[in-house]
Amino acid sequence: MRLLLVDDEEEFVATLAERLSLRGIVADWVTSAKGAEKMIETRHYDLALLDVKMPRVGGRELKKIIEKKLPGIKTIYLTGHGSAEDYQAGSAEAEYYLMKPINISDLIEKINDALGK
Amino acid sequence: MSNIIDPLGEAGLAFYSKVSASISHEIKNSLAVLNESAGYLEDVTLMAKKGMKVDMERLQSLAGTMLKQVQRSNFIVNNMNRLAHSLDDPASQVDLNVLLELMINLSERTTVTRGFKVSVAFFDTALTITTHPFFLKNLIWLILDFAMNITDDAKKIELLPAKLESGAKISFTGLGKLTESTFKDFLSEPVLRILSLLNCTLQPDDGKGIITLNLPEKITQPSQ
Numbered sequence: 001m002r003l004l005l006v007d008d009e010e011e012f013v014a015t016l017a018e019r020l021s022l023r024g025i026v027a028d029w030v031t032s033a034k035g036a037e038k039m040i041e042t043r044h045y046d047l048a049l050l051d052v053k054m055p056r057v058g059g060r061e062l063k064k065i066i067e068k069k070l071p072g073i074k075t076i077y078l079t080g081h082g083s084a085e086d087y088q089a090g091s092a093e094a095e096y097y098l099m100k101p102i103n104i105s106d107l108i109e110k111i112n113d114a115l116g117k
Numbered sequence: 118m119s120n121i122i123d124p125l126g127e128a129g130l131a132f133y134s135k136v137s138a139s140i141s142h143e144i145k146n147s148l149a150v151l152n153e154s155a156g157y158l159e160d161v162t163l164m165a166k167k168g169m170k171v172d173m174e175r176l177q178s179l180a181g182t183m184l185k186q187v188q189r190s191n192f193i194v195n196n197m198n199r200l201a202h203s204l205d206d207p208a209s210q211v212d213l214n215v216l217l218e219l220m221i222n223l224s225e226r227t228t229v230t231r232g233f234k235v236s237v238a239f240f241d242t243a244l245t246i247t248t249h250p251f252f253l254k255n256l257i258w259l260i261l262d263f264a265m266n267i268t269d270d271a272k273k274i275e276l277l278p279a280k281l282e283s284g285a286k287i288s289f290t291g292l293g294k295l296t297e298s299t300f301k302d303f304l305s306e307p308v309l310r311i312l313s314l315l316n317c318t319l320q321p322d323d324g325k326g327i328i329t330l331n332l333p334e335k336i337t338q339p340s341q
Contacts, residue, residue: 009146009149009150011150011186012146012153015153015154015157015182016153018157019153019156019157022164053142053230054230055230055232056232058230080143080146080149081138081142081145083138100145101148101151
């Protein structure tokens, strides 16, 4: 399984990818929707972990872009934002909608669940 | 609800709520970085206990990251504190350079998320006026929000504070889609109430894409 992590907080997303890798999960990371679009041109991903609020193109818009290229990809949203509106929309669209900061064991459980493992 | 709450109070609460939501988002992001950094430390400690080699360079960089995030959170909380204290006194002396710097910091997450670059060309010297600091910030927030809907494609807004013979002005530039009609729509009841409270005027120049906020040296009717 290969994951794509997209979050504009570089230190967060890079360290999270490193921690997932220590647990045997391959995760590439980028800090923008533009970067994500480049990554999916050359690689297949099983799941995308997307920050909802990012400059210019947010996670919800990016999900649609990724799904056109990789139909069937699973998505988990991440956010530091707690509006009820975002939560409702996000929960309906993605497999899971998680609030930062996250617990890595919970995240891995959700990843496995989303991928049916 | 608007029948119960005064429009001025409602505008103030809406402004304060939006800034609070944006700030809590920023703090959450900072906490998320700290959480992953601490988690990584825990991971490598467990690995070291099992005899695996620890990358000392990585640990040093992680410590730097954590210190940086503490400073970032402190900066965010200080800005929030400065906004909170702007309700302490209905009329106090403010330096517009300082006030605009705070407003840029408070609105940064909102403007950047919407793809805008907002900057200030600070005045060479202090631009001190006596005003209601909270409602001036509220008004600047409302103008910025309006400005983001009427900029040209460059999506750049520059704020130019300057001295007037009696008072000061702040020009909001880069508003290529400003028209008489859009400006009229902007002048809602809360905006008009704040303008009146601050004894100030808003002057559009749709030919140049500029809105200028003219502020008196001292407000005459502080709110109660």
